[in-house]
Amino acid sequence: DAGVIQSPRHEVTEMGQEVTLRCKPISGHNSLFWYRQTMMRGLELLIYFNNNVPIDDSGMPEDRFSAKMPNASFSTLKIQPSEPRDSAVYFCASSLSGVEQYFGPGTRLTVT
């Protein structure tokens, strides 16, 4: 199994630009999670989906962030417009029925 796949692995962009992060969950998993990791705040849940439906988006910082899951094998996290304080490592994780979550390698985002 290839595990959770994320792209790109690194993204450097200028303030105000749109950023799209992508995730392919483990085949057969029905829950998908987006996390953000920073030195100051650690790992924080942004949003999660069950069977492609958003369940809890209370961790999404503000309206500049949006996430979609058009099908069981693909999800995106979009930031528009991006700001320097969005710089972090963004992880996608998937699970079967929300028990053990398996994480991808992350996308390191730098907004200048």
Added chain:
Amino acid sequence: EDQVTQSPEALRLQEGESSSLNCSYTVSGLRGLFWYRQDPGKGPEFLFTLYSAGEEKEKERLKATLTKKESFLHITAPKPEDSATYLCAVTIQGAQKLVFGQGTRLTINP
């Protein structure tokens, strides 16, 4: 508010020197407690899930235990390759979100 606190923040040991990492939690209704290992530049790697007080799980040199208020990750005769950040997380009844602690950065010197 659900809270997870890990201690110490960092721990440096000599190879073969056993020790324990602590994870204390305050939650409204524990569904499960999880331990993850994270290497630099990588995503967290799942280690254990514990569901009830008294439960223990083992994997190689690691053993995780759970009480009603805290969990311990015991590491026996560690090797340099055990160096990593160890993260503790909890989920509560009726939810799937993981609430993470800040982690313990473990360094094993040869």
